[in-house]
Amino acid sequence: MPLTDEQLDNVCRKFKYRITTRNEILLHAGEVCPHMFFVNKGVLRVFLLDEQGKEFTRFLVFEGRFGTAFPSFILQEPSLASVQSIEASEILYIPHKDLMELIDTIPGWEHAYRVGLERDYIASIKRIESLIALSAKQRYDQLMANNPEMIRRLPAKIIADYLGITQETLSRLRAKN
């Protein structure tokens, strides 16, 4: 979508840039998520923590993708999930109010945002399908087919947690491949 210089300048000024450290928490559960994040380098994790301190990985946000604790960000309610940068990462982030203003005022942004939403919603449906209908092996094979880089790059603990399987099962599946 073609932007005037003024519009482009307006967009750029709303995004802030920073470098995160490994395992840094960008949002704690219980806070209202103020930002939509864009991962320029690195990877973010959106996860739940239960009362016993057990972690459950809800989503991973890879390079070139937007991500946030979505329900909290959209509803501006306290978040059930926390957001963490698993690696030292380069991120851009924009406050809720500013993103909504861009969507409402810059031609084409509502459309682009909507298409991104459809894609993310489809990804979440596929995650539900894998959780309800696939075996541990099928989940692992699906991840290998769709995101082999993730398996090479992330700690076994997080991969096992994302797949909803134990680390022992993950080791067994890896040994077989």
Added chain:
Amino acid sequence: MPLTDEQLDNVCRKFKYRITTRNEILLHAGEVCPHMFFVNKGVLRVFLLDEQGKEFTRFLVFEGRFGTAFPSFILQEPSLASVQSIEASEILYIPHKDLMELIDTIPGWEHAYRVGLERDYIASIKRIESLIALSAKQRYDQLMANNPEMIRRLPAKIIADYLGITQETLSRLRAKN
């Protein structure tokens, strides 16, 4: 959003109306989903079927809500899921091309569609959270709190399947409440 008579007429002509029978399949897995459905009365179920004939309920679409086999409908690819009307239902439905045309041409429709998408995406995230982090009892309690009508109305088999628990566990949870 205010519509001219011509616009309103154009919208109405694109939706078709029909009555479905109990357990009627509206989309078979493997087909490209041609329609977005609106449930005026009744309830639709979007479900997966594995090679052993076991069913897995992905979503339920209640009265006053839009629903479809979303990945197939948006990507216009063969669907993994089937769509079924669990009860005799009154539905409106609109072809993919016509819905996209309304979204692109009627003022306010892209915005309304986007807000609906955000809501559905949030519902799917909450479903993922419940699948990865909640116990059978917590899932049942959550459903009782958010959708008690569903528990009264649907067959135990479908509720158990939606919660990802066995019918025996469901009976036990019901007896305790």
